[in-house]
Amino acid sequence: MPLDPRRVRGPEESQPPELWAAAGEVPVEEDGAGEEEKDAAPRDPCDLRPLFARAGLLSQAEGSAYVELGGGTKVLCAAWGPREAAEPGAAAPAGTGRLLCEFRRAPFAGRGARWRPGSASEREAEREAAAALREALEPAVRLARYPRARLAVSALLLQDGGSALAAAISAAALALADAGVEMYDLAVGCALCRSPGPAAAWMLQPGEPEERRAVARLTVALLPALNQVSAVLGGGQGSSPDAWAQALRLGLDGCHRLYPVLRQSLLRAARRRDAAAAAAATATTAVATA
Amino acid sequence: LSICFRTVEPLEYYRRFLKENCRPDGRELGEFRATTVNIGKYLFGIIIMGGGSITTADGSALVKLGNTTVICGIKAELAAPAVDSANKGYIVPNVELPSLCSTRFRSGPPGEEAQAASQFIADMIENSQMIAKEDLCIANGKLAWVLYCDIICLDYDGNILDASAFALLAALKNVQLPSVIINEETGLSEVNLKQKNPLIIRKHPVATSFAIFDDTLLIVDPTAEEEDLATGTVTIVTDDEDRLCSVHKPGGSPLTGAKLQDCITRAITRHKEIKKLIDKVIKSIKPK
Numbered sequence: 232m233p234l235d236p237r238r239v240r241g242p243e244e245s246q247p248p249e250l251w252a253a254a255g256e257v258p259v260e261e262d263g264a265g266e267e268e269k270d271a272a273p274r275d276p277c278d279l280r281p282l283f284a285r286a287g288l289l290s291q292a293e294g295s296a297y298v299e300l301g302g303g304t305k306v307l308c309a310a311w312g313p314r315e316a317a318e319p320g321a322a323a324p325a326g327t328g329r330l331l332c333e334f335r336r337a338p339f340a341g342r343g344a345r346w347r348p349g350s351a352s353e354r355e356a357e358r359e360a361a362a363a364l365r366e367a368l369e370p371a372v373r374l375a376r377y378p379r380a381r382l383a384v385s386a387l388l389l390q391d392g393g394s395a396l397a398a399a400i401s402a403a404a405l406a407l408a409d410a411g412v413e414m415y416d417l418a419v420g421c422a423l424c425r426s427p428g429p430a431a432a433w434m435l436q437p438g439e440p441e442e443r444r445a446v447a448r449l450t451v452a453l454l455p456a457l458n459q460v461s462a463v464l465g466g467g468q469g470s471s472p473d474a475w476a477q478a479l480r481l482g483l484d485g486c487h488r489l490y491p492v493l494r495q496s497l498l499r500a501a502r503r504r505d506a507a508a509a510a511a512a513t514a515t516t517a518v519a520t521a
Numbered sequence: 522l523s524i525c526f527r528t529v530e531p532l533e534y535y536r537r538f539l540k541e542n543c544r545p546d547g548r549e550l551g552e553f554r555a556t557t558v559n560i561g562k563y564l565f566g567i568i569i570m571g572g573g574s575i576t577t578a579d580g581s582a583l584v585k586l587g588n589t590t591v592i593c594g595i596k597a598e599l600a601a602p603a604v605d606s607a608n609k610g611y612i613v614p615n616v617e618l619p620s621l622c623s624t625r626f627r628s629g630p631p632g633e634e635a636q637a638a639s640q641f642i643a644d645m646i647e648n649s650q651m652i653a654k655e656d657l658c659i660a661n662g663k664l665a666w667v668l669y670c671d672i673i674c675l676d677y678d679g680n681i682l683d684a685s686a687f688a689l690l691a692a693l694k695n696v697q698l699p700s701v702i703i704n705e706e707t708g709l710s711e712v713n714l715k716q717k718n719p720l721i722i723r724k725h726p727v728a729t730s731f732a733i734f735d736d737t738l739l740i741v742d743p744t745a746e747e748e749d750l751a752t753g754t755v756t757i758v759t760d761d762e763d764r765l766c767s768v769h770k771p772g773g774s775p776l777t778g779a780k781l782q783d784c785i786t787r788a789i790t791r792h793k794e795i796k797k798l799i800d801k802v803i804k805s806i807k808p809k
Binding site: 235237238239240241242243244245246247248249250251252289290291292303305307308309311333335337338339340341342344345348349383385386387389390391392 | 575576577578581588590592594595596597598599600601602603611613614615617619620621622623624628630631636639640643667669671673675676677678699701709710711712713714745
């Protein structure tokens with residue numbers, strides 16, 4: 232690890248203990264991925280992992296959301312409403328606002344080696360993911376309503392259990408909606424991947440081991456109510472165009488199925504906020520009259 | 522009307538409360554915010570997550586002190602010990618204050634406050650001898666454990682040092698290190714992932730922070746607003762036998778000896794509360 236003067240110094244190099252584990256002793260994940268070892272019951276490719284979403288949980292951000300997928304992917308996202316644009320003379324078109332996205336990965340989020348914060352590869356990966364996030368979210372936000380303003384979104388990946396970018400897209404859209412930013416629709420993200428092998432099918436929402444072994448990956452972002460695709464990101468080898476088209480359709484179907492969960496969490500957050508505001512209002516009136 | 526006053530004249534607003542010996546959020550001067558901790562797989566108190574802890578990390582904990590939320594993840598890796606301390610492992614703390622947690626932080630490399638917090642945690646580990654680095658050494662001069670302690674603040678509402686210290690302690694308590702032996706013949710290390718041992722934690726330091734108002738008044742566990750209005754801060758680290766580990770007072774208004782003694786007494790009481798909380802949580806986790 233090169234000398235980073237801003238962080239506490241550690242050893243130059245270090246390796247995860249898994250490198251030296253005796254063969255055949257790879258730990259079985261407790262999240263039910265033991266099936267990869269047994270291989271007897273292959274996963275239904277259209278199976279969606281359970282998704283837990285909750286909005287409105289950070290006190291310092293105007294809007295926030297937390298999304299957790301069944302395989303262990305945990306993403307926390309915060310959003311801030313329109314602020315004055317940082318550089319007034321910048322290249323941004325004066326008519327619309329700007330959406331600034333940031334994606335950070337916690338160093339302990341990956342299985343195996345620790346991701347080195349501040350290293351060039353880490354910054355590169357984060358920049359790519361941030362660009363992907365912006366691509367997926369921009370069509371959903373009514374930027375024309377916020378001329379010369381900037382909206383900020385910051386996502387933090389706490390644990391990577393597969394489909395991290397898709398979960399981040401959903402969390403970011405939820406956070407923006409929670410912040411009260413005007414949007415056309417929530418962007419829902421869904422990931423797919425295809426394992427090696429000629430007859431392998433595309434799988435929805437892969438877990439981390441499946442994603443690692445995959446030869447082709449795809450992330451789609453959809454605005455379900457408008458039925459418009461906002462982003463398609465992916466690549467890989469070994470599929471015909473028809474197979475890719477079918478994968479796309481599978482992804483969009485997954486997004487449609489996830490949409491109600493996200494909407495429910497937004498409604499619940501709004502209700503909670505109303506209840507809290509009502510309680511605070513009665514408390515202040517009680518203090519005023521006392 | 523009170524909200525307008527609070528925005529325009531925050532210090533006066535606070536002074537009125539402090540005169541009555543209480544604070545705007547209803548707490549007394551010596552009262553802490555509701556502290557909750559989530560270790561391992563079990564929910565404890567009102568926590569944001571639907572599931573449990575971070576499974577990719579070797580040990581993790583989430584601590585909430587009122588609104589301030591801090592998560593600590595520990596990753597254990599293997600490295601060669603440094604040349605000048607061949608029998609010692611490494612503990613590398615890293616406190617991150619991402620732009621997520623508050624608008625006062627920008628994205629990019631760690632700012633001043635994050636660096637200061639990282640250094641404080643490093644000093645706390647060193648001074649309290651929480652974990653003896655010799656315990657982390659596997660083979661003299663050849664192999665040792667490195668514990669990367671990454672502490673990320675998710676929600677910044679003041680008193681980051683207390684929360685980070687507590688999260689670190691809680692996370693370290695549930696780290697399980699696989700056993701490593703060096704094969705005499707081949708000279709290679711063999712890791713047995715099935716056989717895990719917990720870390721030997723010798724001391725349990727707990728940090729307690731105070732904010733100094735108007736050079737005289739001390740309040741415990743300041744929120745972000747209180748920290749901004751305060752004229753100074755003091756953090757006391759105590760360990761198990763009611764002993765003082767370190768006092769961190771980065772400038773700010775001067776403090777009399779008597780007031781410092783009060784702080785230390787309060788810190789000792791707080792230590793007992795935290796210790797009880799940690800023990801309760803550890804006991805509630807069933808052994809795997």
